[in-house]
Every structure is written in structure tokens, then in C-alpha cells.
Amino acid sequence: xxxxxxxxxxxxxxxxxxxxxxxxxxxxxxxxxxxxxxxxxxxxxxxxxxxxxxxxxxxxxxxxxxxxxxxxxxxxxxxxxxxxxxxxxxxxxxxxxxxxxxxxxxxxxxxxxxxxxxxxxxxxxxxxxxxxxxxxxxxxxxxxxxxxxxxxxxxxxxxxxxxxxxxxxxxxxxxxxxxxxxxxxxxxxxxxxxxxxxxxxxxxxxxxxxxxxxxxxxxxxxxxxxxxxxxxxxxxxxxxxxxxxxxxxxxxxxxxxxxxxxxxxxxxxxxxxxxxxxxxxxxxxx
Numbered sequence: 001x002x003x004x005x006x007x008x009x010x011x012x013x014x015x016x017x018x019x020x021x022x023x024x025x026x027x028x029x030x031x032x033x034x035x036x037x038x039x040x041x042x043x044x045x046x047x048x049x050x051x052x053x054x055x056x057x058x059x060x061x062x063x064x065x066x067x068x069x070x071x072x073x074x075x076x077x078x079x080x081x082x083x084x085x086x087x088x089x090x091x092x093x094x095x096x097x098x099x100x101x102x103x104x105x106x107x108x109x110x111x112x113x114x115x116x117x118x119x120x121x122x123x124x125x126x127x128x129x130x131x132x133x134x135x136x137x138x139x140x141x142x143x144x145x146x147x148x149x150x151x152x153x154x155x156x157x158x159x160x161x162x163x164x165x166x167x168x169x170x171x172x173x174x175x176x177x178x179x180x181x182x183x184x185x186x187x188x189x190x191x192x193x194x195x196x197x198x199x200x201x202x203x204x205x206x207x208x209x210x211x212x213x214x215x216x217x218x219x220x221x222x223x224x225x226x227x228x229x230x231x232x233x234x235x236x237x238x239x240x241x242x243x244x245x246x247x248x249x250x251x252x253x254x255x256x257x258x259x260x261x262x263x264x265x266x267x268x269x270x271x272x273x274x275x276x277x278x279x280x281x282x283x284x285x286x
Contacts (some may be wrong), residue, residue, distance in 0.1 A: 001162055002127075003215060011248070015135060016053075019255040026066075027081060028079065028081055028082075028084045028090060029053075029079070029080040029082070029085055029087040030077065030078070030079055030080075030082065031053060031054055031057070031077075031078040031079075031147070032076075032077055032078075033054060033057050033058065033061075033075065033076050033077075033078055034075045035058075035061060035072050035073070035075065035076070036233070037075055041051065044059050044062060044063065044175070045178070046128065046175045046176065047128035049128055050128040050133065051127060051128060052127055053078065053080060053122075054129040055127065055219075056079075056128065056132065056133060056136055057076070057118070057136060057140070057167070058076055058131075060133060060136045060137045060171055061076075061140060061173075063171045063174055063247060064137065064140060064141065064144065064167060064171065067169055067171075068150075068170065068242055068246075069243065069246060070141065070142070070144040070167065070246065071144055071148060072144060072147075072149045073116050073143065073147055074142070074261060075116065076116050076117065076118055076140075076143060077094075077116060077117050077118070078117075078118045079094045079095075079117065079119045079121050079170055080119065080121075081119070081120070081121050081122065082121050082122050082124075083120075083197075084106055084120075084121060085106075085216075087106050087119070088102050088103055088105075088106035089102075090119055090218065091105060091106060091112060091119060092118070095112055095117060097112075097278070099166075102158055104214065106121075108217075108218070108222055109121075109138040110123065111134060111135045111136075111138065112139065112142075113138075113139035113140060113141070113142030113143045113146075113164075114142075114143070114146070114152065115146045115147075115152065117143070118136070118139050118140060118143065120135060120136070120139065128227055130172060130177045130178070132171055132280065133171065133172065134168045134169075134171075134175070135168075137164075137167060137171040137172070138164040138165060138167070139164070139167035140168040140170040141163060141164040142160065142164055143169065145163070145164075145230055145249050146249045147250070147254035148246065148249035148253070149162070149249050149250070149251075149253055149254040151252075151253075154260060155170070155208050155252055155258075156204070156235075156253040156262065156270075157207065157208055157210050157212070157213040158204065158207045158208060158210040158213060158228070158229040158232060159208075159229070159232070159233055159236075159245070161213065161226055161229040161230075162226075162229035162230045162232055162233025162234070163233050163245055165226060165227075165229065165230040165233070166230060166233050166234055166237060166242075167178075169183045169230075178235075183230070184231070184234060186227075187227035187228075187230050187231050187234075188284060189226050189274065190223055190227040190230065191224050191227050191228045191231060191281070191285075192285055193224070194220060194222045194224040194228055195219075195221075195226070196216075196220065196223070197228075197278075197281055197285070198283075200278060201227075201278075202273050202274050202277060202278060204217075204258050204270055204273070204274045205226075205270075208258065208270070213225070213229075217262065231281075232277055233245070235277065236266060240266060242274075244265060244266070247265065248261065248265035248266070251264065251265060253274055258270075261264070
């Protein structure tokens, strides 16, 4: 699905935002980005079309929409913070998160995607850098998930994170910066020593809630936990296709429970899927 993306910044508004950022020591930038359709079928050029933060968001959004049919909202407010402390404060003032949750997230996260919002910590990389584009794609996928489900925190959290990783790697692959096959192989290496797999348990009941996912990756390691989520999501996508994941999210808007929604989308219970994944990892990690 192609669409034209326009950034609507009036001269006065742009000047006000830049002035505000300068007064704050360049620590907080606000970029209102609007998306409109239709869009010409011109191929994005990397890195030429990703030279600014606005362009990076536009380019990533175009790929997510065109390649994966993810619904990008008609406008997104992008907040960019240049330090961890300002990022933490922004999660409270801009993202409206409780202070305790913001403090916890800022200890390990560098981005948060909320309803029509991207909150990103800029660690100094250029907008076209691989890791920055991966971060933008990951968090913008969360924004699309919220649009589909018509709310936050309704899906299995491991699936939310795994889908965001899968979509981000797909964006990088389309730009020639990565390959899904290589990410899959690398992820298998990362999860080989993952605590849950060593103990032959996944505990998707816990890993499926936002709080439970946070506790698990703080205890067992962020990289291994996110890669585990990516591999389980990749398994579902290879079996059912990415469109089925999108439909799963869309069905969450109906307000059905998490277990019923998962079973209806993937033709098996969460418990059966967990057992199947343990058997699968037992084979591929020998």
C-alpha cells in the first residue's frame, strides 16, 4: 500500500519548536509528522531519502505501510530526547506514563511507541544509521499495533515485541542493511543459553503481559528475551503469514479475551503453542 507522506510544519511553528529546543540545551525536539495518501511508487533511496529525523520517520512509515500493510495513523508526534534523564522526563510529561514506570523504562529502553506518539532517545547516531532506523521501525510498529487493536496492552506482549522486531528487520532488509535469515540465525545463537529454554519452560502466561515481560528480560537478559520473542513470532509468521498477525491485532479491537483471541487467530491454544515451541527449540538448538 503506497501513500504520500507530508510533514506539515508552518514557519512559525517550526521556529517555535527550534527555539524551545535551543533553550532546553537541545535536549528535546518535537516533530509533528503527517501522513497522507496516495503516494507515488517511487523507490526510496538509501541513504539519500533518510537524511533527517523527519525523513527517516517518513521513509520507515512508507516501508511499513507498503511492504507489510501496517496502518500508519494520519499523524504522529515524534519526540526526540538527547539524554537518558530528559528521555525519562519526557516519558512522564509527553508520554503520560507514571513516574515509576518511566524511571524503570529509561534504565533499559531507548524508545517507546504509544498511540500516535514516538518517544525516542537520540544517542548521537545520524538519522540514516542502521540502529536508528531499526529503533524507529520497531516503535512505529507499536504505534500501528495500537491503531489495529484500538488500545494499548491488549496483545500478548512477547508477540507485540517479536512482531516489532520482525517488522524492523524487514525494513532494514528492504534497504539492504540486514537480512531476516541472518537475524534468525543470530537470534538462535542468543537464545541458546536463555534461562527459560535451559529449564525447558517458556511461561508465556507471564511473558504475555507488559509487566511480566519487563520482569523477565530484566532478570534473564534483554537481548535473549527479545530474541526469543522474535523467534516465536517468526515461527508464527512462517506458518501463517504476516497478514495473520495483522488480523490477530485487528481482532483484539472486538474486546475478546487474550486466550480466545490467540486461539481464534492461530488455530491452537496458547498452552499448545508453548509446548510446540519448546519442542521446536529442542530440535533446532541441539
